Amino acid sequence: MVNRNVKQPPEKTLESPQRILFVTSEIADFVKVGGLGDVSSALPRALATHHDVRVLIPAYREMIESEHQIEPVGHLAAFAGLPACDIGKITCDDGLIIYVLLCPELYQREGTPYGRGSSGYGDGQDEGWDDNDIRFARLSRAAADIALGNAGLGWQPQLLHLNDWQCGLTAGYLHWQGASVPSVFTIHNLAYQGLFDASRCEMLGIPEEAFHIEGVEFYGNLSFMKAGIVYASHVTTVSATYAQEITTPDFGCGLDGLLRCKAEAEQLCGIPNGIDDSWDPRTDIHLAQAFSYNDWRGKRVNADYARRHFGLAAGQGPLFAVVSRLVHQKGLDLTIEAAKTIVHAGGQIIFMGSGEHHVEEALRKLAARFPGAIAAYIGFDEYQARCLFAGSDFLLMPSRFEPCGLSQMYAQRFGSLPIAYRTGGLADTIEDGVTGFLFNDMEFSSYMKSIQRAFTVFKSTELFNAMRGAAMMGRYHWRQSIEPYNRLYQQVLEKQGEKTQVIH
Template sequence: MRILFATPEVSDFIQVGGLAAVSAALPRALRDFADVRVIIPGYPAVLRGLSDLKTVGRCQPFAALPAFEINLGHTVDGLTYYVVRCPELYERDGTPYGDSRGADWSDNNVRFATFSYAAAQLAMGLVDKEWAADLVHANDWQCALIPGYLEWHYAHIPTVFTIHNLAYQGVFDRSSLAPLGIPEASFNIDGVEFYNRLSFIKAGLVYASHLTTVSQTYAREITTAEFGCGLEGVLQQRANRNQLSGILNGIDETWDPRTCSSLLQPFGAGDWAERALNADDVRDQFGLAVSRGPLFALVARLVHQKGVDLVIESAQAIVDAGGQIVVTGKGEPRFEEALLEAQTRSPRSIAVKIGFDDVEARKIFAGSDFTLMPSRFEPCGLSQMYAQRFGSLPIGHRTGGLAETIVDGETGFLFDHVSAPGFLGSLCRAFSTFGMKDRLDHMRRAAMAQAFSWNQSAKSYAALYRSSI
């Protein structure tokens, strides 16, 4: 099978969220089953990261989309990348989606329509004369026009569209239709129209051959009004036709505390003295006081979805009970400021680092006792998997992938209602467990024994591809 895997970010080069980690790991896990090639916009970090790029084709302007070329390159381990080169759209400072201040690029509709159009052209064999796709796997709203462009150009190439987070939809003014080359006839309730605006993600939901999301629980949740973000109707229709699946994400094999080079001291299950050295290292690096109490970690995007407000609300209670909190992440200014204010009030008990660094995150998972994940919704979540592998017990809301990957009372703690009392109840259970060393030892061993390999996920995707072609 020749699979074109389309993504707007990948941790090989640039990462904003969990999609980047998935986009690096899943194509590699799929190489046992298919000829998988990744297509990504030509951001500066991508161009720096691929040294063997060569041009395989060029495309002329389409509608009001600019001309572009497509380069072919490879990573050191042989993963094949197609890179959409259009300097005016992608070679900018900032993130894939916005400037350094966090504001979205005003032309994101053009940027990701061009990317989607490029992927469709490549899939149809119109760019690289030596390769065409049997199936396109598109991810999130930035790639969601790919099934649409294939449909509108009468290309009979099956597509799988994966929803990593339905809350991010790519909604633009309907005046974008003609400039983006989207047929006016598609602007209706059964097409790309969403409350009289153009919805990129709805194009994926409507035109893709099959929809997936990143856990079975989230696949059920998004067919309801509570989690469907206004799209529950079309999602329920696809589910009724057996065209919506939940396939749980995995994590890559580098998340092993016995071999992870980022840690001060590698350790395995039962090596609690060695693990304690990592805790001391984290406390030292973040300026926290030496303590015999539990260390809680928040490693997340600092946004409303992640329940950061609940952590802020509960921070003083954690400190008063003898706990400490270390935070790393970036997100909404109001949460960043509130966390920094909490640090100012309790500088030896609360440490906050605005930003994200993978090495630092690994150290925190290895040194913390508990990982805070009070997300309002969580399609899959990766931090709870990382945490368990490194012996940090996650505390999460019973939703999405958290419900599927945390065994309540065995490998972590779950609470049922997103509220301060619900979250505090789980915090109390965590403090109680921390005081019972045998119980803590049992739970840590169980958590570290959890297997979150990509192998099973890759088998599920490969089977879905075969049934779709």
């Protein structure tokens, strides 16, 4: 049962622009592991049409080695066991300002932002860096110091927008100092919680009195995610359905009780992600051939290119794509089990992604077993991913849970029909039988029925083209999410103003 207390921000437009610091651990301009990188690149730019939005992110190796000039603009003193660091500023070509946290010993490393070849988000649940608690506490404390005016930037935000566990301690640091700067904390994936040993609290500057069930303690561990939920002014997640799901035991990852309390206090809502305007098959320069609604010849050119590029045989049957992190959440085990049936029915599959080693190895073996029919590209190349979305007929996305998901929106925009489990953002962005196929039970038989439906539709050219056209005409852009964020920011700032007046 979902929680009906989860509400959207009230229907009220923002009265004036605000200064907002958007704090994140990845941004697609420089470094990307998953959808958070795309969101962190697109959302601040979309918000910048209304506000003075600036981004804060660690200065990873990719930024230092980029062609962008980094201007020194601030300094942060050491705090507890967190080292001192400098702040640099990158001004992007479109004017977006990115503050980068310069601390080479913490951030300039080979690998992902979270670990050496890490497949997840580095919170101790995978092969993350051993000092990820220090690395992201340093990011969180930097954000708090900027909000408090302690960084020497000559600019202070009126509101902080924090993203996932890596930024969760920011809200705590502000609370523990009695600061009045409000914050919005967005949960992109509740399954990654930033769990660390309780003994690390002192080194991170977390007060002893904060380590309890109503603070940062989570089953004896320290939880960065819980800190963000407890201390932020408002919690959001990235789809309306997921906002309801996480208040239930099945999806709440042990935090459902706390999240129900947030929902009951009207401090939890879902605002969907969008995709930026570059995802347009009419203008995308990376495609083998641009195409538009009802231009199925152009889509066929992209299908032929994808088959050649990934080593498949020429074919007339349906082409299925998987573009995903290769982790248990994404249901790859179901697709691997379905692969033989898909191939024997005349379909072909191209996998693209990286993640858990045993999944990667299983895909390599599958491709070797069905040469010319199945291809496995272990890694990620955005340009080739765009060609794959453009060339495929169907996207296989049987995620066990999906807070929002972006791949299904990319696919639909490029005329590829997603096949997905009815959960989270997938339920919100795919219309069953109109723009894709949804199955209701997380079981192999239910998944196979949706795949069989896709084969049936593929054979009916008129229906298939109608569904592809409907998918391409869907409204997936960030512009749809900006007004809810505007209303939410105004609501949070007004509530903080009311609290400040009461205190004084």
